[in-house]
Amino acid sequence: MQWKSSLLIAAFAGLSLSAMAGTASAAGPTCKDGTIKVGAVSTITGPADFSEVPKATKAAFDAVNAAGGIGGCKIDYTIADDKADPAVAAQAARDLIDNKEAVALVGSGSLLDCAVNSATYSRKKILSVQGLGVDAACFSSPNVSPVNVGPYTLSTAMAYYATNQLKSEKLCAFFIIIGGTQEAYKKAIENWEKISGKKIHLIDLTLPFQGDLTPYVIKARDAGCDAVLTNQVEPQVVQLIKTVDAQKITGINWLFLAPGYTEQVASALADTKQPIYVGTEWEPFTEKGSPANAQWVADMQKAGRPLTAFSQGGYLAAQLFLKVVASIDGEVTRESVTKALHDMQPITNPLSGSAYVFGTAKVHSPMQATKVMKLEKGAWTVETPEWVVLPQVK
């Protein structure tokens, strides 16, 4: 019976081997020394403060770590401040990649990280799940895929909303151009023209960052605009509407991008009767009771963090990254994370209107949907309960 027993042994061996393989595939991600190192390059001090973005990412990671980590691996998260200084930003990225050995960048929010570092990221084969893409390079680099809609796609989306739902016939666009954003804004309007089949009535790329806005609102009125889209940020939104009120202009819908969507803007413009619309990057953060926000609100409150739009971005980046890491079989390294992000299937999350995907495209702008808020008596109200999703540009 020699042959029978050896067959049995062989069968057992085969079975246990396959069982071992089975355990290996069910084990999911593993890590060398118990940690997965992740970093973010963000503007924290300097002319702008985007620290809410990576801090929310950190809160999300801390929650996972407290629950035992991901497959037993704790996430070791480093936030580097680029101080809005190109040299500091470059140094911060190199430090995260070479010294801290980060496997990916998650939840960065910076004025210039993408512009300064995207070439480094390409060279080092590391990917960035950007929490808040600000500069144009965040939407035109193979190694960065932001979780926010961004100013350019949002411009197209708001223009689409103006013609589609506000029935605007003479849409005008006034943009502040900082750095190399002119082409991106022009492209945003061209995309809208292709989608809607309409022509922009007036486009002005000379809006000043500071200075009197009276000549511009007069120009909009005299050109007969029935809707005006601009990319102004918080204080300028207030200034523009005050100037419009001072000039007693009526009959124009004023459309702004996500930076205008803050509680300070709402309270500063409580008295105006102008129709003011803003596009959001994610599920409106002021809707604290919305089911889509529930998990984010709970996690942020547990971490003692404020509920801001920026924190949605950081939180969303963390959630998407965690899902991708959970899908990795074997050791979590820069190579395996990069491969997983390249090969990932689109992931949906209630915080955003589009599924997120990294993929291998040369440029990334996965988020193509916004919700529109209207300012009424000093408070933001949801104008579009359903997401405004941009159709594909032909």
Place this chain on the structure above:
Amino acid sequence: MNALLTSAVAGLTAGGTYALLGVCAVFTYRLVAVVNFTGAAIGTAGTFVLIALFEAGFPVWPSVLAGVAAGTGVGVLIGFIMTRWFGEASASTKAAVTVALLVGIIAVGLRLTGGQHPHNMPELFPGSAFRMAGVEVTIASVLTIGLAALFTVLADLFLNNTKVGLNLRALADRPMAAELLGIRVQLLSLLVWGMTGAFTTFALMIIAPQRSPNFMTLSLLVVPALAAALVGLFRSFWRTLAGGIALGVIEGMASSVDSISQYRSAIPFLVVLAVLLWSQREARWDEAR
């Protein structure tokens, strides 16, 4: 042509602002011999005291008084630094010191006032005065131009027809000699700093609602204001007044011409450059004679 006129009138609001702050700059220069880069920042500090009190629920006009008092205080403080430690320094050193102070005030101000976040700024003089070339000329802009003109007249009279004015001029030219003559240099200087502080604060309170309401933007209004002062070569109040208004009007007109409107924020610098070249040319002439 009509569009050009419309945008010229639209530029009056900015022009009044530049003129008013420019006249204040000339006043400071003629009386205490400092090219003051902190002028608008002092006013901004006072204005933000008003904003803070207003947002905290205090009534408007008492808050205005508190704000003006605070602006006066900041003005006196800067004056104290300038007279105490830089009284005998050269004009260029003094100017450099005020630039450094400006950077410091903006940095602290941005931190204290929440950075770029907008604030709820009460409009002290709401409404429009009249309509011209299709533009509502606001009461605030009429008021700024009016105040600039009033300050011009008063400053001229004060400097040329009063004893204190004469003393102050002596002080600006030769502080040491003035002190030896028994003029109370320190006190008079601080008086000037306090006065301009109060005045610019009130001016900025009128202007602020029409500008982007954050600390840095308001403080940097000093750039076009100094350009206006340069048109008056830091001597003539009337030419500064005219220069300020002209700057605003040119800026307004520039925004209606597409090809140059993207460079409109450079206009103050072009004016500075032109005036400097012009004054240099005169100096050459004088030498040649």
